[in-house]
Amino acid sequence: MTHHVIIGAGEAGLRAAAALRDAGERHVTLVGGEHMPSYDRPALSKPDGETGLFHRPIAVDLAGLEVVLGRTAKGIDRETKAVILTTGERLAYDRLLLATGARPRRLACDPAGHALMLRTLGDAEAIYGKADAGGSAILVGAGLIGLELAAELTRRGMTVRVLEAGPRALGRGVPAEIADVIVSRHRRSGVTFDFDVRIERVEHKSVVLADGARIEADLVVAAVGIEPEVGLAVSAGLACANGIEVNSRLVTSDPSIFAAGDCAVIDHPRYGRTRFETWRNACDQGAHAAKAMLGEAASFETLPWFWSDHFDLGLQAVGLHDPSRRSARRDLADGGWLRFELDENHVLQAAAGIGPGTSVARDIRLAEKLIERGAFCAPEALADPGLGLKSLLKVAA
Amino acid sequence: MGTWTRACATDDVELEDLLRFDHGGRSFLVIRSPEDEFFCIDGICTHERVHLADGLVMDGIIECPKHNAHFDYKTGEATRAPACINLKSWPVKVENGDVFVEI
Numbered sequence: 001m002t003h004h005v006i007i008g009a010g011e012a013g014l015r016a017a018a019a020l021r022d023a024g025e026r027h028v029t030l031v032g033g034e035h036m037p038s039y040d041r042p043a044l045s046k047p048d049g050e051t052g053l054f055h056r057p058i059a060v061d062l063a064g065l066e067v068v069l070g071r072t073a074k075g076i077d078r079e080t081k082a083v084i085l086t087t088g089e090r091l092a093y094d095r096l097l098l099a100t101g102a103r104p105r106r107l108a109c110d111p112a113g114h115a116l117m118l119r120t121l122g123d124a125e126a127i128y129g130k131a132d133a134g135g136s137a138i139l140v141g142a143g144l145i146g147l148e149l150a151a152e153l154t155r156r157g158m159t160v161r162v163l164e165a166g167p168r169a170l171g172r173g174v175p176a177e178i179a180d181v182i183v184s185r186h187r188r189s190g191v192t193f194d195f196d197v198r199i200e201r202v203e204h205k206s207v208v209l210a211d212g213a214r215i216e217a218d219l220v221v222a223a224v225g226i227e228p229e230v231g232l233a234v235s236a237g238l239a240c241a242n243g244i245e246v247n248s249r250l251v252t253s254d255p256s257i258f259a260a261g262d263c264a265v266i267d268h269p270r271y272g273r274t275r276f277e278t279w280r281n282a283c284d285q286g287a288h289a290a291k292a293m294l295g296e297a298a299s300f301e302t303l304p305w306f307w308s309d310h311f312d313l314g315l316q317a318v319g320l321h322d323p324s325r326r327s328a329r330r331d332l333a334d335g336g337w338l339r340f341e342l343d344e345n346h347v348l349q350a351a352a353g354i355g356p357g358t359s360v361a362r363d364i365r366l367a368e369k370l371i372e373r374g375a376f377c378a379p380e381a382l383a384d385p386g387l388g389l390k391s392l393l394k395v396a397a
Numbered sequence: 398m399g400t401w402t403r404a405c406a407t408d409d410v411e412l413e414d415l416l417r418f419d420h421g422g423r424s425f426l427v428i429r430s431p432e433d434e435f436f437c438i439d440g441i442c443t444h445e446r447v448h449l450a451d452g453l454v455m456d457g458i459i460e461c462p463k464h465n466a467h468f469d470y471k472t473g474e475a476t477r478a479p480a481c482i483n484l485k486s487w488p489v490k491v492e493n494g495d496v497f498v499e500i
Contacts, residue, residue: 015478018478056445060478358447361463362453390413390455
């Protein structure tokens with residue numbers, strides 16, 4: 001009888017647990033550090049546009065699983081194959097999955113932690129609890145989470161100013177032309193941006209810049225990326241470098257221990273050593289880890305994909321953006337457009353789209369299938385809105 | 398028994414594609430299979446309140462444009478997480494070039 005233990009009850013851990021149960025495994029223990037059932041993390045920065053609802057429990061059937069909430073693991077005894085919980089309990093395992101996620105990166109100039117950060121439901125409650133209409137907010141960091149929060153705080157009636165250390169918004173992973181569209185949309189709703197900003201220190205309700213200027217605000221939020229939760233893995237002697245190192249099957253340096261989601265840096269067949277920080281990656285790696293724990297030998301090959309919402313605009317992207325690649329642009333009827341990236345052999349490598357709501361979703365999904373198939377695509381064909389991507393896929397098949 | 402309601406002309410929907418059809422405050426999708434059969438399912442994803450009309454229709458599946466949930470468009474069955482509740486499917490008939498749905 002195989003005992004499966006999963007540390008972390010976010011998307012990756014949940015999906016793995018449910019997949020193991022669905023495969024007929026009878027002894028699956030899921031350990032979650034928070035004192036509540038799992039919830040949808042994307043909704044924390046992308047609340048419902050009408051109601052502002054940001055707490056959405058994940059509807060997963062937990063029947064047949066042993067779920068332990070409000071307790072975390074403090075150690076792994078690899079010799080005897082047991083996880084030691086902070087309460088002292090020992091959980092014996094045959095297969096262990098680490099789905100420990102990540103924590104928000106703290107600003108070096110804010111050691112006291114004046115700036116709020118967003119990762120958990122409690123974080124979101126703290127931020128939105130101070131998001132009073134008519135108030136002012138400073139967002140440090142013009143990444144996806146920072147700008148999603150800027151849109152939501154604006155929707156709640158705040159005056160929002162974004163401070164970014166880099167020369168532009170969304171500098172990691174989003175093409176500059178698409179980032180420009182998103183920034184313009186924010187400006188149209190009154191959000192202001194300062195780039196190449198150096199912050200000296202964060203104080204209570206204010207930010208002091210390197211040039212001495214002080215900016216006051218009712219709410220200061222820092223959104224400057226995440227760091228993988230590797231403490232448990234490091235203390236157990238597992239190989240870690242910017243995440244828990246796993247091979248293409250999600251196996252760590254210990255063949256009985258696996259890792260998936262935000263915490264895992266995978267040897268991806270297409271990209272090499274990469275750590276993905278997206279919702280879908282957590283879902284897909286969680287499901288894949290379950291198969292690997294049951295002995296399946298397949299590599300995890302899924303392409304990275306994400307979406308991000310900004311007021312009425314939706315961004316979707318698939319593949320990893322590389323600004324040095326040749327690109328092609330396709331304009332869509334509703335004002336949205338798609339940007340494709342090709343390698344020197346005209347093989348599609350990445351695509352991103354921006355448009356009203358979910359209007360680019362279908363084409364980005366088709367682009368994903370084209371990338372998966374290694375399809376050759378003439379830039380002229382990609383740029384022609386009269387030529388359906390589905391027809392290109394049929395040619396490629 | 399519901400009422401047979403005209404949704405669209407058959408020519409309004411391309412092969413392996415969909416058309417959103419709103420009726421009585423409710424959203425539906427009329428989907429035409431590659432085999433030229435017509436189906437009708439609810440137009441809002443059962444996972445969140447996302448309109449499925451921007452989703453991809455392919456290989457017998459309609460995919461949610463936001464969270465990649467899959468539904469069998471012939472039956473409405475949810476076949477991939479995060480959706481776990483089936484979409485309601487509605488009877489369809491084609492008469493004289495028009496698609497009717499029994500709502």
